[in-house]
Amino acid sequence: MNAFFRKLGWWLRRSDKEAELREELRFHLEEDAGDLRDAGLSDDEARQAARRALGNLALVQEDTRAAWGWTRAEQVARDAAFGFRQVRRNPSFAAIAIATLALGIGGITAMFSAFDAVLIRPLPYADAGRLVMIWLEMAKTDVTSRHNATPAEWLEWRRLNTVFTDLASSQPGDVSLSGDGGPEQVPSRKVAWTFWSVLGVRPALGRAFTEDEDTKGVKVAVISHRLWQRRFGGSPGIVGRTIALDDQPYEVVGVMPSDFYFMPSRDIDVWIPASFPPWMRRNFSWHDAQIVARLKPGVTLEQARQSMAALSLQITAKDFRGPHSVIVVPLREEMAGRTQTALIVLLGASVALLLIACANLANLLLARSSARGREVAIRTALGAGRGRLIAQFLTESLVLASLGTMAGLLLALPVMRFLETLVPDAMGAARLALDWRVLGFSAAVAVSAALTFGLVPALRGSRSAPQSALRDGGRGTTAARGQWFRHALIVVETALAVVLLTCGGLLLQTFQHLRNTDLGFRSERLLTFETPLFRYKDFDRRVAFVNAEIERVRAIPGVVGAGSINVLPFTNVANATFYLLEGQPRSSIPTQVALIRNVTHGYLPTVGARLREGRFFDASDRKTDAPVAIVNEALANRHFAGRSPLGQRFKFGSLGDKGYWYTIVGVIRHIPENGMLAEAKPAVYRVREQCDQIDDLSAGIVVRTAVDPESIVPAVRQAIWSLDKDQPLARIQTMDAMVGRELSTPSQSTALLSAFALLALLLASLGIYGVLSFAVTQRTNEIGVRMALGATSGEVLVSFVRQGLALTVTGLAIGVGLAVAASRAMTALLYGFQPGYVPTVTVVALVLLAVAALACLVPARRASRVDPVIALRSE
Amino acid sequence: MPPRAPSRVELLQGTLELLILRTLRAGPEHGHAIARHIQHTSENLLQVETGSLYPALHRLEAKGWIAASWELSSKGKRARVYRLTPLGRRQLTAEQSKWDAFVRAMGLVLKPLDQEAP
Secondary structure, three states: HHHHHHHHHHHHHHHHHHHHHHHHHHHHHHHHHHHHHHOOOOOHHHHHHHHHHHHHHHHHHHHHHHHHHHHHHHHHHHHHHHHHHHHHHHHHHHHHHHHHOOOOOOOHHHHHHHHHHHHHHOOOOHHHHHEEEEEOOOOOOOOOOOOEEEEHHHHHHHHHOOOOEEEEEEEEEEEEEEEEOOEEEEEEEEEEOOOHHHHOOOOOOOOOOOOOHHOOOOOOOOOHHHHHHHHHHHOHHHHEEEEEEEOOOEEEEOOOOOOOOOOOOOOEEEEEOOOOOHHHHHHOOOOEEEEEEEOOOOOHHHHHHEEEEEEEEEEHOOOOOOOOOEEEEEHHHHHHOOOHHHHHHHHHHHHHHHHHHHHHHHHHHHHHHHHHHHHHHHHHHHHOHHHHHHHHHHHHHHHHHHHHHHHHHHHHHHHHHHHHHHOOOOHHHOOOOOHHHHHHHHHHHHHHHHHHHHHHHHHHOOOOOOOHHOOOOOOOOHHHHHHHHHOOOOOHHHHHHHHHHHHHHHHHHHHHHOOOOEEEEOOOEEEEEEOOOOOOOOHHOOOOOHHHHHHHOOOOOEEEEEEEEEOOOOOOOOOEEEEEEEOOOOHHHHOOOEEEEOOOOOOHHHHOOOOEEOOOOOOOOOOOOOOOOEEEEHHHHOOOHOHHHHHHEEEEEHHHOOOOOOOEEEEEOOOOOOOOOOOOOEEEEEEEEHHHOOOOOOEEEEEEEOOOOOHHHHHHEEEEEEEHOOOOOOEEEEEEHHHHHHHHHHHHHHHHHHHHHHHHHHHHHHHHHHHHHHHHHHOOHHHHHHHHHHOOOHHHHHHHHHHHHHHHHHHHHHHHHHHHHHHHOOOOHOOOOOOOHHHHHHHHHHHHHHHHHHHHHHHHHHHOOOOHHHHHHHO | OOOOOOOOOOOOOOOOHHHHHHOOOOOOOOHHHHHHHHHHHOOOOOOHHHHHHHHHHHHHHHOEEEEEEEEEEEOOOOOEEEEEEEHHHHHHHHHHHHHHHHHHHHHHOOOOOOHHOO
């Protein structure tokens, strides 16, 4: 290290060093001459003898300088400077090269930043790799195979498991925050006291709550850094202060660090103790606990899976629905969800694009190194070694790569803004930034790209026999031997382009399919919001408030209709239960689950639901013990295929004999209540007044407008507040926005992959064009000879087009094979849709051939117009 | 032809540095004096080429085994004088024992010719 700094110091004062060396050698000569004079030589003789003894002064200086240790660095600098000069001297070549690289490197940089943020960057928990989520696997039921666990199971698992250090239960929900400032609805999470120790997190300010506080139901809360800043101005006095949550006083005991988040979204602002009531601690069918657990040291995921499956089967052996197993998922996988596949596919696509860019650049450089044969020959003749030449060529490639990377980073920034919306909700609205990780990655990519595209041209270009090249009379060397490599590059990039185009086509079809999915209702000009009902203590008052709300909203000018539903479409809440049709044995209960939606009379007509048969609800459907229901097609088709379900009766299973018998009065077309990307599930709609179960603590409101739905938001607020000035409104948004968000992952990934595919097509056709152009230039003489011997220009044209298309077809064939494998990797992005593979490939093939033919035609026409006289004279 | 003592010996690769270090142990010297000293002490058998001497001196300086400064020579001229650093002194000991081992090993293999059975 010392030696390094010493050398660096010498380098900084290198002109002094040169002067010193000259002086040192002069002193040596004088001393030598002095000695010789003492031996009796004359002054002149002595000086000359000393000079002879020293030998080649320049060489001595050169050798000594080498000991200073920066000749190599100087060499690199000289090569780089030469590289930059080349860029300036040949701006069009440099522009093409840099633009090509910028596309490749920009794409991969942006993709990597998203990939890193979602899949690599450590989650904000201690040793997050040991954290897993546990879900119940209830494959027999219809709604979803994955269920929340029950608090009772959580307690049993804590007591009996052997694979976790601990488990924590948590339940998402909203809470209304009031007191100082207006009431607002904030996302909250009820968590068991073990939550903090399982995740290994601690509040940045204050403390987390204790086991004692949790079990005794003490009203304490931990709040997010964001809420603390936003609502309480970051005041340090927040700890110990009392805030009102759902009108109950809670003492704030802690503030979490700003980077903390936990599923289902980063937006959670309030954490309060779960404080399960005694009945919930014993109830094995209250599926309201999401479980996160920490693996014991040394326990593998597989061991945990087996152990927990066995434990769950044992605990639920006597469950009336039959025993069930559990699903253990690593936390990271749970959070990344489907985005993981999208990111992997897109990163793969960006790698393919970069490879295509590299192939193009390698071809460009090969063409140029042939043209530079004369320069190389001269350098070789002057004594440059092969290693020295390779180093020079590679340095030039590095110069191009670094310029391309800089341009690529500029391109990456807008792509990154676009990608931010792809980050899963569970990880919140992460900002993607060009931080040191991403920049380091780009630098590594730039270097490996430079080696990828620069190595072969460097090896080829440096292999020049000076005599033959110089004798060649100034023409570049014609390197027939380089032909196959250039052609292989074209085949490879065409194949990659085919893969990208095919995958892009499949995604595009899937997206088209998703966008054309029948929503079962009309989403345009529909405003939605939620009103929590905690302020109304009993069922009748809640119903009365919701009905009053609807009346007030309906009276707003520009409103066509309004209705209420307990859970708005696309809300990630299952809200489902078992049901039993009249005449079925009780044993069929465990296999039948339906989504339950409680609505007001006007809801279904307001959203524009379509009846298949029967009727909608009307004012005559009042509170009664002979209630009615409307079912969706999924339920009707499951039990009444080919006949009408109207008049049939069912009841909800877990209530036993107390439940009402509901008579089916209508069947509606499927509405994707639990998401457009999910399968159609059986669903039951009933009027809120006719509910027989614990009812809902929140009402979703939909408002159909004749005007822009955003424009009536203030009037809606006024209408609700005229009923109750402290009533909070939550999640005000249009239905179109909800649909858009629902499709954001498929639309983003489709848009990006299509963009990559189009760029790939562009680059591949440029590659074909480049290689043929080069061939035409190289073979001008040959063409001249052939035409002089009687070949027509048509024949020359055909021969060049045929050559280009042969490469394209080879690439196409390989690409189709690869595309089959690649499309298998992205099944998860097709959402169960089966896009037409053969039509996609056919279209891709036609487009590619058309573009390639065009790319061939331009240089081929140039070849066909060669004038034999001129071509041969230029020999 | 009868064998005769050579008038000059080619320096073995790498030995020049050892000779320089050994020479500087007696005290600071400039390049020319170092070359002269090696020549005299070896009874003119070792001739130090200027083309090797200065690169070697600068190499040793880069490694930090010797240090250089400008001083006035006995004749009142500015000379670049080299001096052994503590690190160089340690290196000298190490190199010297390596050399001794090498000489011993060579001596054992190349026993005087007349001792060998014909």
